[in-house]
Structures are given as structure tokens and as C-alpha cells.
Amino acid sequence: MAPDGRSAAGGEGLHRPPENPAEAAPQPAPAPLAARPIVEARGIHKHFGHLHVLRGVDLVVAERELVFVIGPSGSGKSTLLRCLNRLEEPSAGIITVDGIDMLDRRTDINAARQRIGMVFQSFNLYPHMTALGNVALALRKVQGKPRAEAAERARAALARVDLGDRADHYPGQLSGGQQQRVAIARAIALEPRVMLFDEPTSALDPELVGGVLQAMRELRKDGMTMVVVSHEMAFAKAAADRVVFIADGLIVEQGPPAAIFGSPQHERTRAFIGQIARH
Amino acid sequence: MSNWDRFLNSFFNARVAWDYLPKIADGFVLTVVLALCVIATGLAAGLALAVVRALGVRPLNWLIIFVVDLFRALPPLVIIALLYFGLPAAGLSLSGFAATWLSLSCVLMAFSEEIFWAGITATPKGQWEAARSTGLGFLATLGWVVLPQAVRMVIPPLTNRTIAITKGTALGSVVAVSEILGAAQAGVSFSFNPTPLTLGAAAYVVLFVPVVILGRWIETRFAWKR
Numbered sequence: 482m483a484p485d486g487r488s489a490a491g492g493e494g495l496h497r498p499p500e501n502p503a504e505a506a507p508q509p510a511p512a513p514l515a516a517r518p519i520v521e522a523r524g525i526h527k528h529f530g531h532l533h534v535l536r537g538v539d540l541v542v543a544e545r546e547l548v549f550v551i552g553p554s555g556s557g558k559s560t561l562l563r564c565l566n567r568l569e570e571p572s573a574g575i576i577t578v579d580g581i582d583m584l585d586r587r588t589d590i591n592a593a594r595q596r597i598g599m600v601f602q603s604f605n606l607y608p609h610m611t612a613l614g615n616v617a618l619a620l621r622k623v624q625g626k627p628r629a630e631a632a633e634r635a636r637a638a639l640a641r642v643d644l645g646d647r648a649d650h651y652p653g654q655l656s657g658g659q660q661q662r663v664a665i666a667r668a669i670a671l672e673p674r675v676m677l678f679d680e681p682t683s684a685l686d687p688e689l690v691g692g693v694l695q696a697m698r699e700l701r702k703d704g705m706t707m708v709v710v711s712h713e714m715a716f717a718k719a720a721a722d723r724v725v726f727i728a729d730g731l732i733v734e735q736g737p738p739a740a741i742f743g744s745p746q747h748e749r750t751r752a753f754i755g756q757i758a759r760h
Numbered sequence: 761m762s763n764w765d766r767f768l769n770s771f772f773n774a775r776v777a778w779d780y781l782p783k784i785a786d787g788f789v790l791t792v793v794l795a796l797c798v799i800a801t802g803l804a805a806g807l808a809l810a811v812v813r814a815l816g817v818r819p820l821n822w823l824i825i826f827v828v829d830l831f832r833a834l835p836p837l838v839i840i841a842l843l844y845f846g847l848p849a850a851g852l853s854l855s856g857f858a859a860t861w862l863s864l865s866c867v868l869m870a871f872s873e874e875i876f877w878a879g880i881t882a883t884p885k886g887q888w889e890a891a892r893s894t895g896l897g898f899l900a901t902l903g904w905v906v907l908p909q910a911v912r913m914v915i916p917p918l919t920n921r922t923i924a925i926t927k928g929t930a931l932g933s934v935v936a937v938s939e940i941l942g943a944a945q946a947g948v949s950f951s952f953n954p955t956p957l958t959l960g961a962a963a964y965v966v967l968f969v970p971v972v973i974l975g976r977w978i979e980t981r982f983a984w985k986r
Binding site: 568591594606622 | 884893894897904
């Protein structure tokens, strides 16, 4: 059975950014547990034909929490992430994001998705638009902002990922790392309540990973709630509140990074951590 | 008279050319008008069908595929003849111009639907997902993200097919449309000299070489920066 997401979120694992003096108190306050969950997924199943990819997953993410999801390829971790904003339709389960029932037919899914930013492994920038155009599109066409205001917000978002000077470049004129940062800007420009990262650095050359992780660190500092599917162990150790290990469509183990990477309890987890540690 | 002289007299007879130049010019204008009408309605209808097909409503898609396959299979001349000679039997008669315009539009619609559809399916799935994840709806995603890329991708086959079908305006001569070929054939009948056909060929070159060049320009113009 998958351990309950909430309990394993654990007070001691959920540290806040140290800049916040109120939260820098010496010992873990119980407050994080009481924090309102932004993402609440219960009993998620997903079938692809005969494949049973998710077999009853519970994932609860508290406000300002950074959850890392790791697991072998084909374990269902990306599918889980894609279920959260309903890019993938779960076969069964309940998903609530920021209080909105994502699976209710009456939910305006396009409105709900603006609260959930998503960053993809392959960036998926629109190649026919400049960086600015990529970021401004949803501001204009979804949120209905006038051109000038959308452009201004888009520039601000690009500046946040340190690409203020690349606004007029087309994706093809940017490096992979820059493209991924534009993709992050595209998501955060909508001021989402939670950000989903689906292997954001897997398609990048090693020297370009740093810039993307830096942008994610900045988001983290600003208190963004984040769910990250990735194997960037060093980043997870430094920044994650909780690491969730998924295998064969189930959460096998979860806890603070130090515990999961340092002393995994399950054989599956040990084997997996051992494998990725060798890289 | 040598063979060469006879050849020149037949195909490059200055007097006949001068006499029939105005008729060919009229035919030229009519061809241009007919071609523009066919391109406008054919491409618009093809794009509309592709968009409807992207909605993914099964029965609707079967219907679209059936219609498209039908018009791709039928020779354009057969469609023109059916509309022009067949419809009056059903109490509805079309002018030669209307029959040609409608027929070629249907053919261009069918081929361009397939081409647009190919472009839509060739646009990476990630583009849909990225746009949808920012809250764009289906049609907004199609219109702002997918179609601009799909259309760029298919501009070369689209211009080729458009040119090929537009040249089918010559088939209008069969149903009494005095476009370039019709005017030239009439000229041949009246003058007993094939020079008007030479003029007609020249008119087609004058008309379509710029179109081919325009197509090439569009291809480069709409290639995005890499």
C-alpha cells in the first residue's frame, strides 16, 4: 500500500525558505501540516488499454511545498503529473487543485488550468512566435489582457527567468536551457498556484541544466508550490521538502530527501537510488 | 512553301495573332477571375473541413473522408460534365462558369483538406499540450498554435496542388466558358489557323509563371527563423 501522502509529508521535511524570519524558528513548527493542500489527488488509477499505469496513487501537496517525484521509467510518474491538470484523463480517483474539482464535468477546465503551470521535458515552445509571443499568448487569448499589458507582464516573467534580453528571439535562436526558461516564464506569467515540472532538464546538455535549476530555485524562494518529476538528485537534496518514489504505478516510499536518498526503507527504492547515484 | 514556312504560318501567324489577341486577353481575364474564385472557395472549404475533422467527431469524420475521397477520385472533367449536363435534368441549371468554379472548388477542397489535415497531424502533440496547459481551449489552440505551424509546413504541397487544380480552369472550355483555352479554340475554328492556341499557351505561361514564383516566395516568407 502507498503510505498516506499527508502523514509522510512530515513536519520536519517541510522547511520554508530561510528568508522568512517567522518560519526560521529553530524546530519544525506543526504549521505546515495544517497548511492548506493545493493539490489533493486520491486513489488515482490510469489505464492505457491493457496497461494499468497508475494503480491507486494518493498525492497531497501543501502550499509552498516542493515535492520531487522519482521512479524508474514507465513507473507512471509523468502520467501522474499529467493527470493533475487533466492532460491525461484518470480512469478513477479524485483530484482537487486549489479547491477546484478537476474531474468534475462542470469545472471550466481552461480556467482551472491557468492555476496550474506546466513545464515539459521537450519545452514545447511555439516555434512561430518569439519568446515574448510565447509568454504573452495565454495572457492575451485566455485572460483577455490588452496587447500592451500582456507584453509588459510577459517581459516581467522573462526577466524573472533571467531572459529579459531575449524577448524578441525565436525558440530556434535560443539554446535548450534558454528555451526551457522561456517555457517556465510562459507558465509563471499566468500566476499559477502550483507548478508541475515534467523532467525539465532531461533533454538538456549538462552545461545548460544549471540555468534551469536556478530559475526553479528562484521560484522556490518566492514560495511557489511545485511538483517536480526529475532525477536531479543534488537539486532534490538541496531544495525538495519531500521525495516521492513511484514504481509500477504505486507510491512505494516517500519522505524527506535525506531519508529517501540516505536510508531508503524499501528494497525497490534502494535499488533505484543506487542506480541513479552511479551517474 | 517550305515545311518551316508552313509551320511558322500555322503557329506564329502575325495577322491571326493580332486579330485574336483581344479575345485571348478577355479569356485571360476570365481565367484569372475563375482561378481566384476556385482558390478562395477551394482552400477555405478545405481548411474548414480539416478544422471540423480535428474536432474528432467520428460520424462527421467518416462523412468528410468519404466526400474527400470521392472528389479526389473523380476526374474534374467528369464533375464539371455532371454539374453542367446532369443538373438541368434535375431542374437546376448552372452556367458553364458556375459549373467549372464549383467543380474545381470541390476538387481543391478535397485535396487541400488532406494537405491541411496532414499538417495538423504532423504538428507535435506537445504543442497541443503546452497550449492547453496554459488554459487555451481547443479552437484557440488550433487557431493560434497548431494551424500557423501546420499551414507553414504544408505550403509547398499546397501551392503545387493549387497550381495544378487552377490549371483545370482550361476544362471550362468544354462547357462553353471562354477562358483562355475556350477563346483560343474558338479562334482556331474561326481562323482555320492554330496560332490562337500559341497565344493561349503564352497566356498560360504569363499567368502561371508568376504564380509559381509567388508560391516560392510564400515558402521562404513563412519559414520561421531557426
